[in-house]
Amino acid sequence: MDVKTLCLGVLSRRDCSGYEIRKQFEEGPFAHFQDAGFGSIYPALKKLTESGLVNCRAEEQDSRPDKKVYAITQKGRQALFDAVNQQPAADKLRSDFMFMLFFADLLAPAAIDRMIAQRSAHHAKLLNRLEGCDRVLPAGERFVLNYGIAIHRAALAYFEDHGHELVGALLQKDVAE
Amino acid sequence: MDVKTLCLGVLSRRDCSGYEIRKQFEEGPFAHFQDAGFGSIYPALKKLTESGLVNCRAEEQDSRPDKKVYAITQKGRQALFDAVNQQPAADKLRSDFMFMLFFADLLAPAAIDRMIAQRSAHHAKLLNRLEGCDRVLPAGERFVLNYGIAIHRAALAYFEDHGHELVGALLQKDVAE
DNA sequence: AAGATATATATCGAAGTGATATATTCCATT
DNA sequence: AATGGAATATATCACTTCGATATATATCTT
Numbered sequence: 488m489d490v491k492t493l494c495l496g497v498l499s500r501r502d503c504s505g506y507e508i509r510k511q512f513e514e515g516p517f518a519h520f521q522d523a524g525f526g527s528i529y530p531a532l533k534k535l536t537e538s539g540l541v542n543c544r545a546e547e548q549d550s551r552p553d554k555k556v557y558a559i560t561q562k563g564r565q566a567l568f569d570a571v572n573q574q575p576a577a578d579k580l581r582s583d584f585m586f587m588l589f590f591a592d593l594l595a596p597a598a599i600d601r602m603i604a605q606r607s608a609h610h611a612k613l614l615n616r617l618e619g620c621d622r623v624l625p626a627g628e629r630f631v632l633n634y635g636i637a638i639h640r641a642a643l644a645y646f647e648d649h650g651h652e653l654v655g656a657l658l659q660k661d662v663a664e
Numbered sequence: 665m666d667v668k669t670l671c672l673g674v675l676s677r678r679d680c681s682g683y684e685i686r687k688q689f690e691e692g693p694f695a696h697f698q699d700a701g702f703g704s705i706y707p708a709l710k711k712l713t714e715s716g717l718v719n720c721r722a723e724e725q726d727s728r729p730d731k732k733v734y735a736i737t738q739k740g741r742q743a744l745f746d747a748v749n750q751q752p753a754a755d756k757l758r759s760d761f762m763f764m765l766f767f768a769d770l771l772a773p774a775a776i777d778r779m780i781a782q783r784s785a786h787h788a789k790l791l792n793r794l795e796g797c798d799r800v801l802p803a804g805e806r807f808v809l810n811y812g813i814a815i816h817r818a819a820l821a822y823f824e825d826h827g828h829e830l831v832g833a834l835l836q837k838d839v840a841e
Numbered sequence: 842a843a844g845a846t847a848t849a850t851a852t853c854g855a856a857g858t859g860a861t862a863t864a865t866t867c868c869a870t871t
Numbered sequence: 872a873a874t875g876g877a878a879t880a881t882a883t884c885a886c887t888t889c890g891a892t893a894t895a896t897a898t899c900t901t
Contacts, residue, residue, distance in 0.1 A: 488758075488763060489856075489857090490857075493763070499767070504879095504880075504881090505880080505881070505882095506880050506881075517763075519757070520758075520762035520763065521757075521759065521762075521763055522756060522757075523857085524857080524858065524859070525859095525882075525883095526858060526859070526860090526882090526883080526884085527857050529881070529882060529883085530857090530882095548879090548880085553880090553881095554879090554880070554881095567767070567770070568770050571763070571764045571767045571770050572770070572775070575760040575761040575763075575764050576760045577786075578757065578758065578759045579699060579756075579758040579759075580696070580697055580698075580755065580757050580758075581698060581699065581755065581757075582697040582698065582755045582756075583665040583752040583753045583755075585808050585811065586665060586670070586673060586694075586697065586698055586748070587748045587752050588804050588807055588808050589673070589693075589694070589697075589804050589805055589808045590673060590744070590748045590804055591802070591803055591804025591807065592803075592804060593749070594748060594749065594804075598749070609754075625768070625769055626768055626769075626833035626834055626837070627765050627766050627767055627768025627769060627771075627830070628766055630765055630768065630826065630829070631762050631765055631766045633826065634762065634819075634822055637819075637821075638815060638818055638819060638822075641817070641818030642811075642814070642815060645810070645811055645814040645815075649807065649810065652807070653803055653804070653807045656803035657803055660803070667887080667888075681849075681850090682849080682850070682851095683848065683849050683850075700888085701888080701889060702849095702890095703852080703853085703888070703889055703890065703891085704887075704888050704889075706850070706851060706852085707887090707888090725849085730850095731848090731849070731850095732849090732850080
């Protein structure tokens with residue numbers, strides 16, 4: 488699932504500029520399970536235009552660069568259909584946070600305490616955002632949104648229930664030394 | 665957190681060959697929150713050797729290529745310490761599975777049913793692997809392991825509780841058409 | 842006997858990341 | 872009134888990473 492396909496997915500819902508596509512990965516409906524930056528979106532849109540999967544029209548704006556609005560074509564919809572009907576690749580998760588906590592022995596207990604508090608706040612914020620969406624959604628979108636809510640709730644609960652245990656264990660270890 | 669740092673982390677626990685490092689990301693203690701392939705591990709080990717953060721010794725083997733075993737140096741341990749004491753970057757998740765379900769309208773209900781069943785089985789398998797580790801672990805490793813268990817349980821529960829709802833909603837839609 | 846899986850290292854083109862550059866408007870603070 | 876920061880908007884580029892492939896042998900399974 489490359490960035491070209493991700494862009495097709497976004498554009499299948501409504502016409503967008505590159506900037507607007509980026510925003511949807513940053514804080515929109517795709518934010519909790521995909522990501523793409525400008526450095527991959529703009530080249531992807533270029534290639535999609537060249538191969539006729541999207542069209543581009545320039546929209547004038549008052550004293551701003553023209554907004555290039557991209558629209559998916561029928562051929563693009565077919566390509567999206569084909570892509571979502573493949574076997575999905577395994578999820579890829581990269582968590583520096585977990586990597587650091589794995590080596591908690593190298594960290595000061597106070598630092599861990601702070602990290603976990605920050606992380607809990609982060610989960611709470613995202614949870615709030617996801618739960619705030621009470622519009623009626625297509626079944627697939629709703630399913631994916633609710634999955635995000637379930638996972639963030641579980642993560643938050645884990646930190647609340649077990650965060651202090653980790654800090655406690657390390658404080659005890661420090662005393663023993 | 666680049667692959668060089670990930671390798672330092674793995675090597676801080678025990679000496680490894682590139683192949684063994686890869687295995688630890690594939691199915692070892694790092695598998696549920698990080699990943700790295702040969703294409704990034706071998707160049708990383710080369711650079712780490714050049715900058716003196718790891719040493720390399722060749723171990724002879726019967727009728728197999730020499731195993732190059734890497735060991736972390738004191739300088740390498742310092743670099744790992746510095747890295748884990750930074751502010752962690754945000755988690756990066758890329759889930760093709762969720763992207764596909766987001767566009768469930770483009771999928772046949774039977775296909776979705778199959779996908780969810782496969783995904784549940786996958787979570788159950790990973791859960792089994794994580795829960796199978798009943799050795800006494802350092803506090804940080806235990807914390808990260810239990811986090812993985814909590815998240816996989818939540819995901820599995822979500823699919824069991826709500827998977828049929830999605831399929832049901834799409835079947836109803838098909839009837840209405 | 843054949844074929845798949847595991848051990849082991851290595852390369853390379855393609856793709857993606859993260860930082861930076863450019864330019865303007867709007868809003869808030871000093 | 873002035874300054875600075877955030878938002879809107881596109882684009883490039885060096886570096887890193889990914890995924891596939893190549894090579895070679897041993898072991899296990901059918």
